[in-house]
Amino acid sequence: MTRTWGTALRASAGRRSAEAAAAGEKFVIEPFTDNCRVVCRNRAHAVMGVSPNNSYFNVSQLTELLGWVCGAFRRVDVVVPDSAVVHTYRALGHEPEQAKKKARRETAVLRNRVLRAWEAAGGMGEGHRVHLMSALAGHPVYRRLRVQVRTALATDARLRETCLAMSREVVGARMGGAVPTQAQQETGIGYLVAELPFFLDSAAIFDAPSSLCFYHRPVPLADLIFSWETSLRPSPRQGYALVYPAPHGAAASAVPEGER
Numbered sequence: 001m002t003r004t005w006g007t008a009l010r011a012s013a014g015r016r017s018a019e020a021a022a023a024g025e026k027f028v029i030e031p032f033t034d035n036c037r038v039v040c041r042n043r044a045h046a047v048m049g050v051s052p053n054n055s056y057f058n059v060s061q062l063t064e065l066l067g068w069v070c071g072a073f074r075r076v077d078v079v080v081p082d083s084a085v086v087h088t089y090r091a092l093g094h095e096p097e098q099a100k101k102k103a104r105r106e107t108a109v110l111r112n113r114v115l116r117a118w119e120a121a122g123g124m125g126e127g128h129r130v131h132l133m134s135a136l137a138g139h140p141v142y143r144r145l146r147v148q149v150r151t152a153l154a155t156d157a158r159l160r161e162t163c164l165a166m167s168r169e170v171v172g173a174r175m176g177g178a179v180p181t182q183a184q185q186e187t188g189i190g191y192l193v194a195e196l197p198f199f200l201d202s203a204a205i206f207d208a209p210s211s212l213c214f215y216h217r218p219v220p221l222a223d224l225i226f227s228w229e230t231s232l233r234p235s236p237r238q239g240y241a242l243v244y245p246a247p248h249g250a251a252a253s254a255v256p257e258g259e260r
Contacts, residue, residue: 036241046069083137084190086103
């Protein structure tokens with residue numbers, strides 16, 4: 001049966017409200033599946049993706065989020081999508097070298113923001129790292145998974161349509177709400193191709209026993225992949241969760257207190 005984030009959030013809203021009074025955390029965790037819940041419960045490793053051109057990732061919010069996630073998970077890797085952003089600029093019509101320069105400039109600002117926030121949160125600590133995505137591009141597991149993603153996009157119509165819709169949204173936002181052409185949408189998919197390996201097996205990429213990727217709002221691709229409604233299959237060691245600030249400063253978690 002298809003499960004969407006909207007359904008999951010509505011179903012667990014009452015439970016989260018009850019837990020909010022007792023839990024001591026600043027963020028709500030919504031694992032997507034039972035297996036994701038197990039991965040989340042292990043608390044071995046978390047991958048935190050940050051997005052450029054997104055007001056959510058300001059220094060204040062990043063400080064709160066990094067302080068929380070580093071306390072909740074034994075290891076944390078933050079990934080800054082520098083090489084992925086190149087595809088967005090290419091979709092906007094910039095030549096390759098110009099797109100690279102713009103992406104480097106934009107993601108350098110984002111990376112520095114993450115580092116300032118981490119310092120404000122008490123420092124990185126052992127086992128925690130910040131990575132530019134370009135530095136991970138040569139990793140053999142990442143490369144293998146990226147090939148799988150490209151193959152699936154060529155054969156899986158539903159995956160392709162979901163990626164096109166997301167590309168249309170991202171590129172369109174950069175165009176002031178205009179609708180990108182089909183060619184622009186196709187180019188913009190490169191951003192998602194670069195990100196999807198982390199959805200599939202970030203545990204192998206970062207040599208962790210299990211790994212949880214998360215984001216602060218629903219991501220259609222996560223819904224599709226973790227519902228097993230596409231030809232791409234996440235590793236059993238891979239989890240995904242929605243993580244967002246607890247409402248009104250209350251703490252809440254979809255992972256019962258005794259299982260953390």
